[in-house]
Amino acid sequence: MTGIVYKSTGSWYTVKSNDGNFMECRIKGKFRMKGIKSTNPIAVGDVVDYELEESSDTTTGTIFNIQERKNYIVRKSVNLSHQMHIIASNLDYVFLLITINNPPTTFNFIDRFLVTAEAYGIETILVFNKIDTLTEAILDEQLYMQHIYEEIGYKCLRVSSTEGKGIEELKDIMIGKTTMFSGHSGVGKSTLVNALEPSLDLKTKTISEQSMQGQHTTTFAEMYDLSFNAKIIDTPGIKGFGIVDMEKEEISGYFPEFFKLKDQCKFNNCLHKEEPHCAIKKALEEDKISWTRYNSYLKILEGDEDHYRTDIYNDDRIASDETRNK
Numbered sequence: 234m235t236g237i238v239y240k241s242t243g244s245w246y247t248v249k250s251n252d253g254n255f256m257e258c259r260i261k262g263k264f265r266m267k268g269i270k271s272t273n274p275i276a277v278g279d280v281v282d283y284e285l286e287e288s289s290d291t292t293t294g295t296i297f298n299i300q301e302r303k304n305y306i307v308r309k310s311v312n313l314s315h316q317m318h319i320i321a322s323n324l325d326y327v328f329l330l331i332t333i334n335n336p337p338t339t340f341n342f343i344d345r346f347l348v349t350a351e352a353y354g355i356e357t358i359l360v361f362n363k364i365d366t367l368t369e370a371i372l373d374e375q376l377y378m379q380h381i382y383e384e385i386g387y388k389c390l391r392v393s394s395t396e397g398k399g400i401e402e403l404k405d406i407m408i409g410k411t412t413m414f415s416g417h418s419g420v421g422k423s424t425l426v427n428a429l430e431p432s433l434d435l436k437t438k439t440i441s442e443q444s445m446q447g448q449h450t451t452t453f454a455e456m457y458d459l460s461f462n463a464k465i466i467d468t469p470g471i472k473g474f475g476i477v478d479m480e481k482e483e484i485s486g487y488f489p490e491f492f493k494l495k496d497q498c499k500f501n502n503c504l505h506k507e508e509p510h511c512a513i514k515k516a517l518e519e520d521k522i523s524w525t526r527y528n529s530y531l532k533i534l535e536g537d538e539d540h541y542r543t544d545i546y547n548d549d550r551i552a553s554d555e556t557r558n559k
Contacts, residue, residue, distance in 0.1 A: 234280070234294070238279045239456040246275055247455075248283060248294060258283050258294035259520070275299060276410065277454040277466050292366065304354045306413075309476065321413045321454060321466045326359045326406065328390075330425065333375045335366060338417055344488075344529035345476055346415070351487035352479065357488040358388045358406065362421045365393040378403070381523045385490050394421055394428040396493035402427060407463040409455075418470025426467050428461045476533055484533055485513070490522055491530070504534065 236256065240247035246258045260275060275281065275296065282298040285550075305322035329346055331338040341361070350357040359382055361375055379389045392399035406412075414422040423435040454468045468547040482502055491513050495503065501512035505527075508514075516522040 234284065235280065235300075237456070238275060238277050239283060240453060240553075241273060241277055242453050243273070246281075246296065248281060248296070248332055256283070256285075256292075256294045258296050258367075259294050261297045271317045271318050272317075272466060276305060276322045277456050278305075278322040278324060278413075280323065281399045282539035299487055306350060306353050306355050308349065312469065314318050320415065320468055321409060324355050324413055324466075326412045326528055327355050328403075328412060328414050329413065330360045330361045330362045330414060330420040330422055331378070332417075333367065333371050334354065334377070335363060336417050336419045338420065340473070340525040341529045341532055342417070343382075344526060345533065348484065348487040348533060349476060350481075351489070354535075358390060360390045360392050360403070362392050362394065362425060364391045365396045383525075385526075391401070392428075394424065397428065400428055404461055404463070406451045407459070407465065408460070409462055411464040411466070413466040413468060415468050415469065419469070423468070426457065427467060429465070430457065432460075433457060460529050479533075485530065488526060488530060490516075506534075516528075 234251055234256075236245050236248040236387040239249050239255070244259065246260075248256050248258045248489075250256060252353060259341060279302065280300040281296045282300065283296045284296050286293050288313040288503070299538060301324045304324060306320045306324065306327060309317060309321060327350055329343065331343065336500040347357055360381070361379060364372075364375070367375055375391075379391070383389050390399050390403060394400070403425075412424065427435050428432060454466055456464055457465045458464055479487075485495055485505060494512040494516055495505075497512035498505070498508070499509055502512075503511050505511050505513040512529075513522065515523065517527055
């Protein structure tokens with residue numbers, strides 16, 4: 234039998250068959266031995282083949298094959314630094330939810346996510362959530378951040394789950410698609426899913442006032458069928474986003490505004506740091522490329538793997554200013 238993985242809890246997988254029935258499945262023992270360097274060889278969104286196993290009182294399934302993925306998105310496993318974690322697969326879009334101050338989402342976090350999505354062939358749409366909570370000063374921060382990414386070519390949406398702003402535009406994009414919500418804990422992923430489909434009534438929590446950090450409400454990635462012919466994968470909040478298996482020479486290719494210029498660099502292997510006649514550095518000096526993006530590029534290039542777990546918005550701004558003033 235064939236179906237789509239709708240939920241993964243580590244050892245059990247909820248699979249929806251082609252005829253619409255859900256089955257709890259496990260992985261066939263030998264399947265784990267294929268040398269897959271990830272903490273989860275099967276991810277939500279995978280199309281799998283499975284066979285039924287009947288015991289005295291229940292029927293379960295055993296997954297024996299993953300069909301070829303059209304794409305997937307990964308991050309570095311925080312606890313196992315040499316392994317990756319597959320967040321989801323077979324996606325049409327990823328919506329990266331961003332909040333400016335409750336909790337803060339940093340440029341560095343956004344750029345790490347976008348670089349990975351570019352590398353794995355997944356189109357990302359930036360969703361600035363909780364716009365109803367923005368003071369005038371914070372609104373300026375939000376519009377500045379949005380401007381940077383729209384200039385590069387990323388689609389940006391402004392949404393308020395509580396006031397219903399931007400919800401219809403979001404729905405229109407999702408119709409007929411399989412999409413994923415990602416972002417820090419507390420940016421409002423589950424609340425937004427509830428705004429799109431109130432009958433789901435997913436659990437939500439408020440931001441911790443003491444730390445301004447989100448609290449985990451989604452424990453496992455899970456896909457939901459929505460009433461307007463769409464599928465959404467809700468994922469656990471992530472504190473940081475570790476980059477997996479990228480050669481230094483290829484990183485700039487996943488920054489679209491760098492990619493357009495890199496052929497103009499004097500050296501083919503230019504890393505856009507101290508090399509002479511670098512088109513990216515020239516564009517920086519002319520303010521044609523954002524310094525926040527260049528700062529993120531340097532952090533990824535230098536393998537700043539401690540920073541991705543502890544991103545703080547103000548740290549990004551300070552580091553960007555320091556980079557610019559060198």
